[in-house]
Amino acid sequence: MAQVKETELYAPVKAYLEGQGYDVKGEVGAADVVARRGVDELLIVELKLGFSLQLLQQAVARQRMSEHVYVAVPRWKGKAGWRSFKGNVGLCKRLGVGVLSVRLSDGVVQAHADPVEYQPRRSKVKRGVLLREFDAREGDPNKGGMTRETIVTAYRQGVVRCAEYLQANGPSRGRDVKDATGVIKATTMMRDNHYGWFESHEKGVYGLTNAGKEALKA
Numbered sequence: 001m002a003q004v005k006e007t008e009l010y011a012p013v014k015a016y017l018e019g020q021g022y023d024v025k026g027e028v029g030a031a032d033v034v035a036r037r038g039v040d041e042l043l044i045v046e047l048k049l050g051f052s053l054q055l056l057q058q059a060v061a062r063q064r065m066s067e068h069v070y071v072a073v074p075r076w077k078g079k080a081g082w083r084s085f086k087g088n089v090g091l092c093k094r095l096g097v098g099v100l101s102v103r104l105s106d107g108v109v110q111a112h113a114d115p116v117e118y119q120p121r122r123s124k125v126k127r128g129v130l131l132r133e134f135d136a137r138e139g140d141p142n143k144g145g146m147t148r149e150t151i152v153t154a155y156r157q158g159v160v161r162c163a164e165y166l167q168a169n170g171p172s173r174g175r176d177v178k179d180a181t182g183v184i185k186a187t188t189m190m191r192d193n194h195y196g197w198f199e200s201h202e203k204g205v206y207g208l209t210n211a212g213k214e215a216l217k218a
Helices: 006-018 053-062 078-095 124-136 154-169 174-181 186-192 210-217
Strands: 023-028 031-037 041-047 068-074 098-103 108-113 198-202 205-208
Touching: 006 023, 006 031, 006 041, 006 068, 006 098, 006 108, 041 053, 053 068, 053 078, 078 098, 078 108, 154 174, 154 186, 154 198, 154 205, 154 210, 174 186, 174 205, 186 198, 186 205, 205 210
Parallel strands: 041 068, 068 098
Antiparallel strands: 023 031, 031 041, 098 108, 198 205
């Protein structure tokens, strides 16, 4: 199969822009594609076979010449390709860069984002979750950048405190564990038993499993 070249993107992109009333020329100055409509409206497109840091750097540099800057890449293939493409579109929106995709089989061009100033929509829910975890976590048990090690969350810290109490005092009522450890959801944690550390001895009374004892040793 012949290697696709960036120049194969040019004709579809040119036709797409001409259909919107632009006069289009390739390789003008440092830009791959320059389009002009009327006296003052100037549009720039950078062509690449895929997203890269270099492409984004080029697009941002072109913003010094025009507020209408796009990047154009071949249309994605498959679900994995779409997820990657969607993430890159989000990044381009943050940079104020527009995104075009080109279907090389028939030259169809689709706009996925326009070069407008990005106004992030903050999520109060996600912010709240982040702050609650920050406030609930004791100390700083993790090193930033960890990937393969077990992340110590506030939830895990609570489970450990419950397990340590049971190890020292034997099977106990949930409310006693709560009062002694300060873990408000002690009974729920032991009942849900996400880590497999606890076992029910009778209603409301919990003890440690062998897995829980081994986890505390570790």
